[in-house]
Amino acid sequence: MNFPLKPAPHTKVGNRHEDIVATVIKAALFVAVWAIYNRFMVFGIETAAHVALMILVACTASTIAHLGFHMAMDALEKKSFTSFKERIAPYKHKIRTGETVVTGLILALAMQPTAHLYVVAIVAIFAEIIGKLIYGGYGQNIFNPVAVGLIFNALTFGGTVLTVGYLPDIITQPTPLAALTTANWIMTPQELANYFANTGGIINMFLGTVPGSVGETSRLALLVALGYMCYKKVADWVTPIFYMGTVYVIMLVYGFIIGAGFWYPVAHLLTGGIVFGAVFLASDPITTPINRQGKVIFAVGLAMFTLLIRLTASPTEGVAFSILLMNMLTPLIDSKTANVTTENTNKKIRSSAIAFAIATVVVIGFTVLTQL
Amino acid sequence: MGFFSGQNCIKLDMQKTLTNSKPVSEYTPKLVAIPLKNMAFEDFTTHVNVGDVVKIGTKLATGNDHNKLPLFSSVSGTVTAIEKRDHISLKKTNHIIIENDFKDEKELLFDPVEDILSFTGDEIKKHMKDAGVLGLSGSGTPTFTKFRNTKNVTSILINAIEDEQFITADEYNITTYPALLAKGALTLLKAADAKECVIVIRESNKEGFEKLSAILGDFQEIKITKMPDIYPMGFERTLIKKIWDKTFKVLPIEAGVISTNVSTVIEFARTLTNALPLYERVITLAGDGFINQQNVKVRIGTILSDIVAEMGGYAAGVPKNARLVHGGPLRGSAVITDNLSVTPVTNGFVCIANAEHEQSPCSRCGACIRHCPAGLQPIQIIGAFKLKNKETLKQLGADKCIECGVCSFVCSSFIDVSDNAKKAKAFTLQK
Ligand code: SF4
Numbered sequence: 001m002n003f004p005l006k007p008a009p010h011t012k013v014g015n016r017h018e019d020i021v022a023t024v025i026k027a028a029l030f031v032a033v034w035a036i037y038n039r040f041m042v043f044g045i046e047t048a049a050h051v052a053l054m055i056l057v058a059c060t061a062s063t064i065a066h067l068g069f070h071m072a073m074d075a076l077e078k079k080s081f082t083s084f085k086e087r088i089a090p091y092k093h094k095i096r097t098g099e100t101v102v103t104g105l106i107l108a109l110a111m112q113p114t115a116h117l118y119v120v121a122i123v124a125i126f127a128e129i130i131g132k133l134i135y136g137g138y139g140q141n142i143f144n145p146v147a148v149g150l151i152f153n154a155l156t157f158g159g160t161v162l163t164v165g166y167l168p169d170i171i172t173q174p175t176p177l178a179a180l181t182t183a184n185w186i187m188t189p190q191e192l193a194n195y196f197a198n199t200g201g202i203i204n205m206f207l208g209t210v211p212g213s214v215g216e217t218s219r220l221a222l223l224v225a226l227g228y229m230c231y232k233k234v235a236d237w238v239t240p241i242f243y244m245g246t247v248y249v250i251m252l253v254y255g256f257i258i259g260a261g262f263w264y265p266v267a268h269l270l271t272g273g274i275v276f277g278a279v280f281l282a283s284d285p286i287t288t289p290i291n292r293q294g295k296v297i298f299a300v301g302l303a304m305f306t307l308l309i310r311l312t313a314s315p316t317e318g319v320a321f322s323i324l325l326m327n328m329l330t331p332l333i334d335s336k337t338a339n340v341t342t343e344n345t346n347k348k349i350r351s352s353a354i355a356f357a358i359a360t361v362v363v364i365g366f367t368v369l370t371q372l
Numbered sequence: 373m374g375f376f377s378g379q380n381c382i383k384l385d386m387q388k389t390l391t392n393s394k395p396v397s398e399y400t401p402k403l404v405a406i407p408l409k410n411m412a413f414e415d416f417t418t419h420v421n422v423g424d425v426v427k428i429g430t431k432l433a434t435g436n437d438h439n440k441l442p443l444f445s446s447v448s449g450t451v452t453a454i455e456k457r458d459h460i461s462l463k464k465t466n467h468i469i470i471e472n473d474f475k476d477e478k479e480l481l482f483d484p485v486e487d488i489l490s491f492t493g494d495e496i497k498k499h500m501k502d503a504g505v506l507g508l509s510g511s512g513t514p515t516f517t518k519f520r521n522t523k524n525v526t527s528i529l530i531n532a533i534e535d536e537q538f539i540t541a542d543e544y545n546i547t548t549y550p551a552l553l554a555k556g557a558l559t560l561l562k563a564a565d566a567k568e569c570v571i572v573i574r575e576s577n578k579e580g581f582e583k584l585s586a587i588l589g590d591f592q593e594i595k596i597t598k599m600p601d602i603y604p605m606g607f608e609r610t611l612i613k614k615i616w617d618k619t620f621k622v623l624p625i626e627a628g629v630i631s632t633n634v635s636t637v638i639e640f641a642r643t644l645t646n647a648l649p650l651y652e653r654v655i656t657l658a659g660d661g662f663i664n665q666q667n668v669k670v671r672i673g674t675i676l677s678d679i680v681a682e683m684g685g686y687a688a689g690v691p692k693n694a695r696l697v698h699g700g701p702l703r704g705s706a707v708i709t710d711n712l713s714v715t716p717v718t719n720g721f722v723c724i725a726n727a728e729h730e731q732s733p734c735s736r737c738g739a740c741i742r743h744c745p746a747g748l749q750p751i752q753i754i755g756a757f758k759l760k761n762k763e764t765l766k767q768l769g770a771d772k773c774i775e776c777g778v779c780s781f782v783c784s785s786f787i788d789v790s791d792n793a794k795k796a797k798a799f800t801l802q803k
Pocket residue numbers: 743744745746747748750772773774775776777778779780789790793
């Protein structure tokens with residue numbers, strides 16, 4: 001009996017490509033379900049339904065974009081197929097593994113629940129094609145497709161205030177992030193306490209029963225999703241935790257300088273997309289550095305840019321912008337950390353510490369300068 | 373293990389229970405084909421012609437180099453042909469075909485003695501050479517070459533780890549012949565004039581550990597050390613570093629250690645006892661491609677397809693999408709046919725019914741980096757290798773690859789990472 005000759009590996013351990021995609025989708029779905037339930041409990045059935053529709057539309061749109069793009073490519077390359085079945089076979093596999101919906105799903109979670117459905121569709125299609133497919137698809141893209149979509153959304157539709165007719169007013173209330181911006185970020189402990197009281201309290205902000213993007217508000221759900229992805233070894237905890245940790249520490253120092261007290265960094269972590277960005281964007285292995293040392297540097301740099309943008313420029317989409325910035329630096333970080341991972345541990349700790357110190361000084365120095 | 377380097381190994385389900393709990397079958401074939409080849413070496417002078425009658429232990433051929441490696445018949449019967457056949461190395465190789473007359477007549481190498489411990493060191497070494505004892509772990513090195521110069525040798529390492537998935541041939545030998553193992557260890561100590569002998573065994577091989585400890589209680593110079601169930605663990609380099617904290621460049625003897633495989637020691641003790649060369653061994657048939665996964669005792673030179681037919685055949689659907697591997701799935705190599713004969717270094721065959729994997733582009737999951745025992749970044753090495761960038765390759769330590777294959781097993785995209793890492797290593801080392 002003859003056997004086909006194939007190279008090693010003859011065995012497989014751990015995640016397969018499909019498992020990775022499936023795990024991310026499960027984590028994102030958990031956040032999505034939580035978000036819908038949250039909206040239902042706080043704002044009522046219409047908001048919840050709209051959020052659910054947004055997610056559905058985004059997934060459908062990115063799937064259509066994905067398939068359409070590949071079919072167009074096939075047509076351009078004049079590939080010939082003997083049957084329709086053969087033509088759709090590769091796409092069937094992609095749909096089954098969920099590769100086509102993952103961008104749309106996460107994107108929908110990052111958008112404001114006030115977005116029109118057609119905007120969601122356009123943004124999802126843009127993210128799928130420009131953010132991912134034109135680079136050659138999964139694994140080849142240098143920019144995080146979700147961040148690309150968010151920036152596109154901000155630049156194209158961000159200026160217009162979108163109100164969806166049937167939504168209750170509550171949803172157009174200022175988000176905690178907007179409230180924090182209005183207060184010009186600098187607060188005394190008293191102001192901070194008032195702020196938390198006005199936005200519904202720390203607990204509610206942690207649970208997510210406050211206005212904000214679809215999936216961003218519930219930090220609890222996001223942390224559970226992160227825990228799940230790390231447990232399944234799909235995400236490395238280093239980037240998200242170092243990112244949030246750096247934000248926390250820099251803001252703690254800053255809070256002491258301006259006299260805002262111990263809870264000041266918490267206000268930053270509980271507003272905007274920092275936790276969401278940490279869990280779903282910074283943990284994405286494709287567009288972030290591949291080894292631990294690079295991940296630490298990436299996370300620290302990401303925190304620096306996020307805070308700079310947040311404190312001195314536009315508060316919204318600061319996370320997405322800084323993700324794209326750091327994505328650009330990823331190949332550089334990768335080549336600078338090309339070494340044997342078990343060697344020179346002290347040097348690695350030192351370089352990480354220096355990166356951290358630079359980030360702190362830059363953020364605080366720049367912010368204080370602009371305040372003068 | 374460290375923050376920057378990841379875990380440097382993989383925890384594996386070794387899947388040993390598939391075969392280690394089942395009884396061992398015995399199969400004596402009608403015909404054996406003894407390959408005139410040991411590893412890459414195939415320059416042999418034959419001493420028999422077609423039509424000759426041979427016995428178990430009759431010398432069939434001798435190697436034409438300074439090792440003078442002898443090959444023996446594993447059955448009694450008649451030589452029917454000397455012809456080229458498929459070999460596990462994938463190259464056509466000369467084989468001596470012998471038809472078994474089932475009389476099992478034997479030709480002894482020397483006069484057996486009452487107690488093999490009465491042999492002197494030189495006698496032991498002489499028998500080791502004359503019986504053509506080989507490293508049975510897969511290396512195929514004639515064992516006596518390790519004992520040529522034993523001046524600096526202080527310790528003997530007996531590797532009973534068997535860190536391969538599925539394969540339990542060593543485990544069977546340990547649990548069945550602990551007494552032979554002890555005796556073999558003592559003779560090796562004598563041959564090398566060494567002081568201590570360490571047997572390393574897998575943590576999960578509890579039965580083997582108990583049986584060995586019970587016997588070894590009387591011998592001060594033999595110690596058993598348990599090692600955790602991770603891969604890679606059975607590499608000489610890893611073990612010698614762990615046990616004695618010593619390193620070496622090429623051969624363990626530089627660190628004063630002679631390292632052997634456990635089955636080699638047991639079979640050598642048997643050879644000294646019954647004055648016959650290795651003519652049968654236990655091999656493991658495992659993997660879902662076989663209907664019966666179990667250990668089988670077979671003669672050297674038995675043809676695999678005969679064994680499989682005797683053991684119940686292949687599962688439905690084989691060989692479409694299947695893969696047949698000589699050795700375990702971790703370090704073994706795929707073969708293209710089952711018309712192959714069992715060699716002394718064959719510890720088993722694994723047949724995986726569905727090994728169809730679709731390769732996808734690297735998803736940068738980092739698994740290869742987290743698990744590389746040498747602390748390398750395999751995917752970065754491949755990238756630099758594609759660009760033929762020697763500078764970066766050196767920086768990445770491409771020459772430190774231990775060729776363990778871990779990066780390929782863990783790759784989520786089924787890329788042949790280790791294959792390329794090996795090539796990159798060769799490229800980096802070349803002047
Ligand atoms: S084969 Fe080489 S590169 Fe791959 S894991 Fe083993 S040592 Fe590392």
